[in-house]
Amino acid sequence: MKKPNESSHEVDGFTALELVLFLINFAVASYIALLGLRRYGWIGFVAGFVLGFILLPTCILAMVWLRVMIFTGKPSLPKCGNQRCEARDYRVIRGTKDGFLYECKCGIRYMKEGRQTYEVLPNGEDAAYMEWRAFKGWFPIEKGKVK
Numbered sequence: 001m002k003k004p005n006e007s008s009h010e011v012d013g014f015t016a017l018e019l020v021l022f023l024i025n026f027a028v029a030s031y032i033a034l035l036g037l038r039r040y041g042w043i044g045f046v047a048g049f050v051l052g053f054i055l056l057p058t059c060i061l062a063m064v065w066l067r068v069m070i071f072t073g074k075p076s077l078p079k080c081g082n083q084r085c086e087a088r089d090y091r092v093i094r095g096t097k098d099g100f101l102y103e104c105k106c107g108i109r110y111m112k113e114g115r116q117t118y119e120v121l122p123n124g125e126d127a128a129y130m131e132w133r134a135f136k137g138w139f140p141i142e143k144g145k146v147k
């Protein structure tokens with residue numbers, strides 16, 4: 001669902017950011033195509049344009065993927081303490097200055113701060129739960145590493 005105030009940033013179905021990225025992408029592709037044309041003729045032009053066009057999106061996707069694999073976690077949340085709920089089963093309760101408070105379908109609440117998750121006990125205290133290790137997965141937080 002879009003919020004009403006977001007519509008002003010749209011240009012014919014594209015967001016302004018997408019349009020800018022497309023234009024940059026087009027410029028990069030054109031530049032590489034011209035380099036290809038000079039060196040290899042028309043085949044170089046076509047190959048350069050295709051290569052140039054997939055280069056930037058590939059780099060952006062790679063950066064997004066790296067960011068997820070290093071900082072966010074994939075899946076974005078570990079299985080819940082009952083081993084029943086997956087990341088998609090959580091709902092956001094609220095955001096805080098440190099992270100987000102989630103609740104799984106069993107009703108257990110978890111705080112995610114960066115790469116670490118804490119179970120929020122009914123008395124309001126935090127209990128160390130799982131941490132994301134870059135490229136490795138979710139692991140229980142070791143004792144002594146609790147914030």
Ligand SMILES: [Zn+2]
Nearest residue numbers: 080085104106
């Ligand atoms: Zn659960």
